[in-house]
Amino acid sequence: MSGRIITLAQQKGGSGKTTVAAHLAVALSRTKARVALLDCDPQGSLGEWFEAREARLGEDGTGLDFRTASGWGARREARSLARDYDIVVIDTPPKSDIESRPAIEAASLVAVPVQPTPIDLWATQPTLEMIAKEGAPSLLIINRALSRVALTEEISEAIRTLGHPAAETRLGNRVAFAASMGDGRTILETAPGSKGALEVEALAAEIRRHIGA
Ligand SMILES: Nc1ncnc2c1ncn2[C@@H]1O[C@H](COP(=O)(O)OP(=O)(O)OP(=O)(O)O)[C@@H](O)[C@H]1O
Ligand SMILES: [Mg+2]
Numbered sequence: 740m741s742g743r744i745i746t747l748a749q750q751k752g753g754s755g756k757t758t759v760a761a762h763l764a765v766a767l768s769r770t771k772a773r774v775a776l777l778d779c780d781p782q783g784s785l786g787e788w789f790e791a792r793e794a795r796l797g798e799d800g801t802g803l804d805f806r807t808a809s810g811w812g813a814r815r816e817a818r819s820l821a822r823d824y825d826i827v828v829i830d831t832p833p834k835s836d837i838e839s840r841p842a843i844e845a846a847s848l849v850a851v852p853v854q855p856t857p858i859d860l861w862a863t864q865p866t867l868e869m870i871a872k873e874g875a876p877s878l879l880i881i882n883r884a885l886s887r888v889a890l891t892e893e894i895s896e897a898i899r900t901l902g903h904p905a906a907e908t909r910l911g912n913r914v915a916f917a918a919s920m921g922d923g924r925t926i927l928e929t930a931p932g933s934k935g936a937l938e939v940e941a942l943a944a945e946i947r948r949h950i951g952a
Contacts, residue, residue, distance in 0.1 A: 742773075742821035743950040745828050746846035748870065751862040752833035755852040755882035757784045758916055760830040763850070765925045766943035768802040772825040772952060775804040779813045779842050780832035792923030801923075814841035821845075826952055836869055843870055847950045849877035855884055855894035855909075867903060878949060879905040880942065883912040908942040911935060 745763065747756040760776065768774040778785040789805040796802075804824065808816035813829065820827045829846070831839035843849055849870050853863050863879070870877045879898055884891045891909075898905045910916065911934065919929040926935045 741818075742824045743826050743847040743952050744817050744821055744845050745826065745946065745950065746817075746831060746839075746842045746849045746875075747829065747852065748831045748839050748843055748849050748866055749851050749853065749863065750833055750836065750839075750866045750869075751853075751859055754833075754854055754859065755880075755910070756780075756833075757788070757830050758920060759850065759852050759880065759882060759910070760785060760828050761788055761920060762916070762925045762927070762939045763943055763946065764803055764826075764828040765927055766939050767826050767828070767947070767952075769927070770943075770947070773804075773823070774802070774826045774828065775806065775820045775824040777813065777817055777820060777827055777829045777842075778805070778807045779809060779838055780830055781809065781838075782832060783807070785830045788920055788923055790923070791921070795923045810838060811841045813838075814845045817842060817845040826950075836865075840869065840873065843873045843875050846875045846877075848946065849875045850880055850906075850946065851877055852880045852882040852910075853894075853898075855881050855891045857894070857897075860894055860897060876949070877904065878946070879903055881905065881909040884909040885912050906942060906945050908938055908945050910938050910942065
């Protein structure tokens with residue numbers, strides 16, 4: 740079986756695509772899977788993170804491989820990487836469906852981070868429609884959840900009402916997620932065993948079940 744492709748997509752900017760892509764890739768690579776990252780966002784944030792990671796851990800110490808692609812080339816590159824790696828994690832840009840559609844088309848699973856606010860959920864509709872059009876399986880991931888906040892529960896309920904598959908695991912709103920990225924690491928490395936690290940591990944396990952990896 741060729742490798743599985745997980746595409747992070749969400750047209751709403753700043754929902755956590757890049758943060759979740761990096762964290763999932765590191766979590767999945769720790770299960771002995773060979774993992775490649777594919778950055779399709781011309782902003783190149785994931786690439787900057789990866790270069791910082793190489794600088795910190797050495798070229799052989801990142802545990803990951805990294806490529807870039809744009810437009811339709813993403814589909815071709817993703818499928819090519821899936822021949823050599825167990826899991827390919829793709830980061831896509833906000834707004835442009837021209838840039839993200841090929842990565843969605845190639846996906847075994849599209850992971851859609853959404854912040855738990857009504858505005859973010861409304862803004863997710865076009866992404867969900869595009870994913871449905873491509874016929875790709877997808878999973879909403881609540882990101883930056885505030886614990887003990889009624890709004891988070893309301894949005895979770897609204898997602899259940901939508902009937903769209905959503906991950907059981909939510910990622911909390913934690914400065915440690917943002918801070919860990921600065922020097923090319925993840926919360927798994929800067930705060931192992933922390934609540935945030937456990938959330939990422941649980942999410943990775945859930946996603947592995949979805950993709951059968
Ligand atoms: N769970 C979290 N807790 C705290 N901060 C977070 C979390 N997830 C993401 N962030 C922060 O939110 C901001 C946006 O995250 P990120 O860049 O990953 O989103 P994105 O969807 O990739 O954005 P873009 O659409 O611009 O590509 C960043 O500053 C990031 O550090
Ligand atoms: Mg991004």
